[in-house]
Each structure stands twice: as C-alpha cells, then as structure tokens.
Amino acid sequence: MPRALWLLIIGMVVNVTGSSFLWPLNTIYIHDHLGKSLSVAGFVLMLNSAASVVGNLCGGILFDKIGGYKSILLGVVTALLSLIGLSFWNGWPTYVLFLTIVGFGSGIIFPSMYAMAGSVWKEGGRKSFNALYVAQNLGVALGAALGGFVASFSFQFIFIANTLMYALFLLIAVFGYRGIHTETGTQTSVLKEKPVHKNHSRLYALLILCIGYSLCWVGYVQWQTTIASFTQELNISLKQYSLLWTINGALIVLGQPFVNIVVKRIKSLKTQINVGIVILIFAFLIAAGAEEFSAFLAGMIILTIGEMFVWPAVPTIANELAPKGKEGFYQGIVNSMATAGRMIGPLLGGILVDMYGMSMLFTIVIGLLFISIFTTLIYDKKIKDTKKLAHAS
Secondary structure (H helix, E strand, O other): OOHHHHHHHHHHHHHHHHHHOOHHHHHHHHHHHOOOOHHHHHHHHHHHHHHHHHHHHHHHHHHHHHOHHHHHHHHHHHHHHHHHHHHHOOOOOHHHHHHHHHHHHHHHHHHHHHHHHHHHOHHHOHHHHHHHHHHHHHHHHHHHHHHHHHHOOOHHHHHHHHHHHHHHHHHHHHHHOOOOOOOOOOOOOHHHOOOHHHHHHHHHHHHHHHHHHHHHHHHHHHHOOHHHHHHHHOOOOHHHHHHHHHHHHHHHHHOHHHHHHHHHHOOOHHHHHHHHHHHHHHHHHHHHOOOOHHHHHHHHHHHHHHHHHHOOHHHHHHHHHOOOOOHHHHHHHHHHHHHHHHHHHHHHHHHHHHHHOHHHHHHHHHHHHHHHHHHHHHOOHHHHHHHHHHHHO
8 A cells, every 4th residue: 555545544534533532422422411302312323423414524625626635634623623622621501613613624534535545545435445444443442442441531531632642643634644645626516517518317326326425434333323322221331331432443344355245246336235134234224222231232234345345435435425626525525424323323322212212213224225225226326227228319
C-alpha cells in the first residue's frame, strides 16, 4: 500500500479511537447520568447524527472543491473546539449543543478520508476502502475497551480523553496530509458530462443502494442505544457491555484473512452485501432472545461478521459509480445515508421500546433488513437497462 494510504489509516485509527470513548456510552450517560428517557436520548443522538449528515455532504463537496487536506483540517478543528467545550460543560442542555457540533465536524472528515483513499491507490480497488474500514474498527476496539474502563472511574475522563485524541489527530493531519495530492474535480457537474442519462442512472443507483444501507444502520445502531440500555436492565456491567465493542473491533481486524477468502469466492459486491445482511438478521434473532451476557456476545460476533461483508462494499460501489471529479460527493452520499440511519435509529428505537417493548423493536428491525435485501437486488437495474439499450442501438 502507498505511504499516503498508511497515513490515512493511522489517522483513522486515532480519530475513531477518540470518538469511540464516547459514542457507545452516549445513551447510558443521557439516560442514567442526566436522567432523561430513552426517547429523549434518541432525540439527542438524532441531532448529533443530523448534524453529521450535513457535515458528510459538506465534506464531500469540499473535497471536490478544495481538496482533502483543507476539508479534513476544517472538520477536525470544528470537532476539537466542541470537545473542549464538552469537557467543561457536559450537563443539560449544553451536552446537546456540543454533541451536535461534534457531529457536524466529524461528519466533514469521513468523506474526505474515503475519497482520498480511493484517489491515492486507485489500482487497489476495494482494498483501499477495506483498509480504512479495518482501521476504523481497530479504533472502535481500542476506544471501546478503554472507554468502559475510564467511565467506571468518571465520565469526565471520557470527555478529556476524546479531546486529547482529536488533538493528536489534528497533528497527524497537519503534518501528514499536506503532501497528499488528490484531484479536485474540473468536471464536477453531473449535467455537463455525457451521456447525461448514464450519470443520472449512476446517481439513482447509488441512492437506491444507500436507502438499504441506511436501513441496515437503523438496526445496527440499536446495539449502541436501546440494546445498550437493555443490557443494563439485565445487570450486565458497563465493562462487559464495552467488552462487546472491543470484541467487535478486534474480530474485524483479526478476521480479515477469513473474510478475504470468502469474498474472493463471491462473484459480485451485490451478493456480498446481501450475504452480510442475512447474517445481520441472524444476529438480531439471537439478541431478541438474549437474557445473559453470553447470548449478547454470540449476537455481537455474528453481527460483526455481517457488517464485515456489508460496510466496506458500499463505498467501493460508490467509487465505481462516481463520475470523474465527483468522488467526494458520492462518498459524502454514502456517509450521509449511513449517518441518517444512525440518526433515525436511536429515536425510532427509543420510541418503540418505550411504547411497545424490546420484542417489537426486534421485529421492526428485522423487517427493515429484509427491505435492505430488496434495494440491494434492484439498485443497478436502470444501469443494466441503459447498457442493453446502448448495445441494441
């Protein structure tokens, strides 16, 4: 792999390690320490994710306009200043304000990271995105492991640790990413490129695919929110819950050789995604009947295997679909749709659990995952129809 990609990988690990101190514990902090209901906690996380959606789209557009280096710096500085504020004022409602601004700043970062990865090692194909995905989850493993331990002493230390990790990421970005050259788009308008209908069909294909991707995240985020709170009701300790995310990240890093062997035998990215979604469904079926830590552990292992098939494949398809000069914008769509799922998920989950209980939540989530299988099957139908017409003419 190129040196530039290694720098992006290191930055991703540091960035996500910092954020992973906090995000698995957000619902627990809002519900148990600030005394708010799960519905309110879901609304707060929805604001954070909504800001991140806007940040994702801005980050993708900024990458195409001013390049990855400046875009990442803008995102890091925004998030860092907010985290400094959160370290001093983490009561209600200042917690909501600073968490929302952090969402916007961190949202700017990710599309640029993924677009830069695709740009610096184009011949690597899915390997570039898979490398960032592994780095992201190594950060999850480290952050979640340390976060649960630190939170057992004081949540105040969580905010400080998150701030310090973002400060380190800022240094990596300033000194490491300045020399990474990426192509900013000179033909950035989809309408200007020919043939026009092909570019539209690619954009529509990505949007259809990402609808299913977003629904997958609606389900996945329940493990960080409603299921997190549910484990506390079953007297599963904070350290044990954090251990689930440590195993999640470690399994993603250590399980790559196994996944690579399987993926090589799968003919298409579409099939790869749907295999992953079916595995996610099994994870929720296990969690639905879980009453002990061992059952949640089994569910998390299966969930992790499923996400290893789905998550890296979607940005890879986006990179393949993107017209020249629109790579950042297309990655911004992928990240914003994932964030939209993370935005809707906590609120939907909180309302369902508060009104109908956990069993209804699991039923709805599994239904959404079946819809995701359908959208994945049909996303490229218009592109194929266009190609058939072109060959016929």
